Amino acid sequence: MPLYEYHCQDCQKDFTLLQSASVKKEETRCDECGSGNVERKFSTFASNVQRTSKSGPATMNDYPNKNVFKLPIPKLRSEL
Numbered sequence: 585m586p587l588y589e590y591h592c593q594d595c596q597k598d599f600t601l602l603q604s605a606s607v608k609k610e611e612t613r614c615d616e617c618g619s620g621n622v623e624r625k626f627s628t629f630a631s632n633v634q635r636t637s638k639s640g641p642a643t644m645n646d647y648p649n650k651n652v653f654k655l656p657i658p659k660l661r662s663e664l
């Protein structure tokens with residue numbers, strides 16, 4: 585089941601939810617205050633960068649594939 589990170593626009597809390605992929609953003613409620621005014625940050629299962637309409641420079645959290653930095657180095661070396 586995909587893991588989603590959200591940011592609540594009302595109380596500024598970041599929270600993570602395990603959700604079915606069929607759950608819509610509009611159906612998501614803030615863990616803290618129950619507001620529906622939340623922004624999905626990224627999915628660890630996403631294959632494409634899903635930028636939201638927010639402004640500002642991109643951060644690491646905008647890229648779902650940051651796990652590439654955690655590849656096992658010894659394995660990589662053996663494949664060279």
Ligand SMILES: [Zn+2]
Nearest residue numbers: 592595614617
């Ligand atoms: Zn909230």
